[in-house]
Amino acid sequence: MYEIRLHSRGGQGGVTAAKLMALAAFRDGKYATAAPFYGAERRGAPIVSFIRIDDMPIKIYSQIHHPDLVVVLDPSIIDLVNVFEGLKSDGKVLINAPEVPEKAKSYNVRYVDLTDIALKTNLVVAGSPILNTPVIGALAKMGLFSRESASAAIKEMFSDERNLNAALMAYEELI
Amino acid sequence: MLMVSTGNNAVAAAVRQANPAVVAAYPITPQTEIVEQIANFVSKGSLKAKYIPVESEHSAMAACIGASITGVRTFTATSSHGLLYMHEMVNWAAAARLPVVMANVNRALGPGWNVWAEHTDALQARDTGWLQVYVASVQEAYDATLMAFRIAEDRRVYLPVMVNLDGFTLSHITQQLDESRAGDFIPPLVLDHRIDPASPQGYGCMTSSADYFLIRHDIERSMRDSRAVIRETEDAFFKSFGRKYSWTEDYCFEDADVLIVSMGTLGKEAEVAVDILRKEGIKAGSMRVRWIRPFPDLDLKDRELVVIDRDYSFGFGGILASSIRAKTGKECYSVIAGLGGQEVTYDDIASFVRSRRIGTEFWFGVDA
Numbered sequence: 001m002y003e004i005r006l007h008s009r010g011g012q013g014g015v016t017a018a019k020l021m022a023l024a025a026f027r028d029g030k031y032a033t034a035a036p037f038y039g040a041e042r043r044g045a046p047i048v049s050f051i052r053i054d055d056m057p058i059k060i061y062s063q064i065h066h067p068d069l070v071v072v073l074d075p076s077i078i079d080l081v082n083v084f085e086g087l088k089s090d091g092k093v094l095i096n097a098p099e100v101p102e103k104a105k106s107y108n109v110r111y112v113d114l115t116d117i118a119l120k121t122n123l124v125v126a127g128s129p130i131l132n133t134p135v136i137g138a139l140a141k142m143g144l145f146s147r148e149s150a151s152a153a154i155k156e157m158f159s160d161e162r163n164l165n166a167a168l169m170a171y172e173e174l175i
Numbered sequence: 176m177l178m179v180s181t182g183n184n185a186v187a188a189a190v191r192q193a194n195p196a197v198v199a200a201y202p203i204t205p206q207t208e209i210v211e212q213i214a215n216f217v218s219k220g221s222l223k224a225k226y227i228p229v230e231s232e233h234s235a236m237a238a239c240i241g242a243s244i245t246g247v248r249t250f251t252a253t254s255s256h257g258l259l260y261m262h263e264m265v266n267w268a269a270a271a272r273l274p275v276v277m278a279n280v281n282r283a284l285g286p287g288w289n290v291w292a293e294h295t296d297a298l299q300a301r302d303t304g305w306l307q308v309y310v311a312s313v314q315e316a317y318d319a320t321l322m323a324f325r326i327a328e329d330r331r332v333y334l335p336v337m338v339n340l341d342g343f344t345l346s347h348i349t350q351q352l353d354e355s356r357a358g359d360f361i362p363p364l365v366l367d368h369r370i371d372p373a374s375p376q377g378y379g380c381m382t383s384s385a386d387y388f389l390i391r392h393d394i395e396r397s398m399r400d401s402r403a404v405i406r407e408t409e410d411a412f413f414k415s416f417g418r419k420y421s422w423t424e425d426y427c428f429e430d431a432d433v434l435i436v437s438m439g440t441l442g443k444e445a446e447v448a449v450d451i452l453r454k455e456g457i458k459a460g461s462m463r464v465r466w467i468r469p470f471p472d473l474d475l476k477d478r479e480l481v482v483i484d485r486d487y488s489f490g491f492g493g494i495l496a497s498s499i500r501a502k503t504g505k506e507c508y509s510v511i512a513g514l515g516g517q518e519v520t521y522d523d524i525a526s527f528v529r530s531r532r533i534g535t536e537f538w539f540g541v542d543a
Contacts, residue, residue, distance in 0.1 A: 019349045023179045026351050032179070034349040038205075038290075057312075059443040061344050062520040156178075 001054040002144075003064045007083045008073035011043040013132030017073065018049035020136050020153050025053040027149035033058045046077045053144070067091060071139070073114070073131045078103050094138060096131060112138045112174045114166075121166040130166075133158060137167030141174040180352040182345040185313045186252065186278045186338070187212035189320035191222045192357035193276070196247035199227035199238035204290045205342040206254040206280040213250075232257040236264030236275070243273040244377070246369030248324065251275065254342060255282035255296045262300065268335045269304025269394065272368065274327035275335040277305075278320060281439065281485075282342040283515040291516020292341040294438060294486040298467070298494045304394045306336040306401055307468045309438045311424070313350035316340050318418055319465075321357055325408050328364045331400040341439045341485075343516065355416045398469050405466065422471035424463040427453065431460025433528055434475060436499060437483040438464050441513060445483070447521035452528055459528055464495065473503055480507035481531050483524070487511055492536060508532055512539035 004021065008014030018034035025032035036049040050064040066086045075097040077083060084093070084107060093107045096114040118129030133154050140150035150171075154164050180188065186209050190198070198217070200210035216222035225242075229235045232253050239249040253261060258279055268275045279297050283289040297307060306326065310316045316338070323336040340346055370377050382390070409420045426446040428434070435445040442463025452459035460478070464471065484493025491497060496509035508531040513519045517540060527537070 019179065022349045022351075026177075026179055031351065032349075034179075035344075036347060038343050038347060058350070059446050060521060061341075061348070061440040061444055062518055065520075 004051040004069045005067040006049040006071045017132035024145040024149045024153035028145045133163035134166040134170040137170035183208035185317040189317045193324045195250045197242035203257040209252040232261040236261040239275045246366040252278040254280040272333040276323045289515040309339045329404045426461040428460045432458040433479040448524035482507045485513040509536040
């Protein structure tokens with residue numbers, strides 16, 4: 001079983017990103033569960049979602065305490081929350097940032113500027129860059145699911161092709 | 176069609192397959208997504224139902240009762256305080272012998288104000304004459320909702336059915352869903368005691384003790400008859416759709432020395448605990464109770480029991496533990512856990528089994 005913890009802020013699309021991850025894994029022929037953790041948070045507050053991917057049906061409904069992968073959609077959260085807590089010793093990190101943040105340097109980090117990609121592809125809703133579809137491209141590049149399944153998942157949930165374009169750009173630009 | 180869905184959307188999708196004539200509902204967290212999605216189906220024309228956005232849950236059930244008594248299929252959904260608020264009408268629907276189907280997204284009761292999973296809301300309605308089933312996956316939420324209509328509307332039953340799913344833990348998570356087409360799985364509803372709206376007449380006068388007594392007895396007779404209907408429906412469902420359901424979902428049951436008994440999503444998590452315990456040499460098993468009304472006949476032999484209640488009856492005990500004791504005459508280790516969404520992991524469940532003290536009650540996170 002592969003366990004992922006996704007950190008974002010309320011309103012950034014973390015919940016949808018988690019659903020897309022489950023859908024892409026499912027299109028790969030895997031079982032997946034995406035479980036947003038709903039606290040009392042509102043728009044702008046740090047929130048987490050838990051995603052499990054496995055070859056067998058998933059029976060676990062509790063939170064993920066020892067993730068294989070931590071995804072950070074908003075790098076400013078790193079100063080508020082210990083996003084690396086419980087990360088497995090061989091675990092990976094994906095951060096939406098133009099460079100590796102200082103606090104993340106001791107971890108196995110991949111990064112890509114998803115915010116910039118969203119702005120470049122005009123993937124902006126109500127003034128906010130949309131991060132949930134571009135991050136799927138970056139995750140496909142990391143091998144979480146195939147590029148084809150990532151594309152299929154995005155097309156299933158979003159008809160606006162800017163989403164797929166941004167995801168494919170993130171796939172190419174991941175460092 | 177294979178897709179991914181939340182628990183809430185799976186219920187709504189099953190309701191669309193069941194094609195009710197009337198849906199009356201009032202939103203409440205964490206159920207709102209169900210009625211929102213149904214309203215969406217109705218506005219887009221993919222469900223040809225009358226959607227009545229009522230001003231309270233009491234009215235939601237009253238509207239379902241009014242529609243159901245004309246012999247049409249009805250559905251509503253609620254949670255927690257919404258279920259408490261409609262309690263008078265919940266009793267009425269059963270005693271009027273109306274096959275209303277309701278999804279209840281299990282949530283804690285305030286104060287303190289809390290929107291997370293707990294089963295006390297629905298269990299407080301366990302004596303109303305409603306059949307109650309508890310599910311533990313997105314697929315099961317879909318399947319149980321489809322089956323609920325067929326069971327409720329069977330002439331041998333004519334009682335309402337409540338499908339329960341854990342708030343957030345199941346209602347808001349995404350898993351794969353086979354949105355099977357219902358086809359002719361749910362036969363058309365023929366309600367023998369329906370009122371004809373063109374010539375409306377009914378009997379609501381004072382009922383003598385003798386007649387009232389017979390009415391109550393008849394509810395229990397149908398509740399007993401519902402056992403055969405549930406079994407037949409679950410068998411037919413397996414034949415049509417290939418997914419098997421029963422009174423309980425058992426895991427490593429046959430050779431188990433100690434059995435974890437629970438309801439809802441905790442019952443799936445318990446199976447992971449069983450795997451851990453088996454590796455340690457403890458012959459554990461799991462039994463997830465699906466139907467709480469009618470309560471299943473259980474043959475647990477001399478197994479030790481660890482019963483997890485995500486609910487409580489103050490001054491008495493865990494409601495599932497009390498039911499198991501009453502029905503089997505067996506003592507158990509009664510664990511109270513998960514109230515108000517308290518996190519309970521498979522490791523926690525395994526530790527309950529390791530430290531079991533049969534005949535005692537243990538409040539997880541409070542008792543040492």
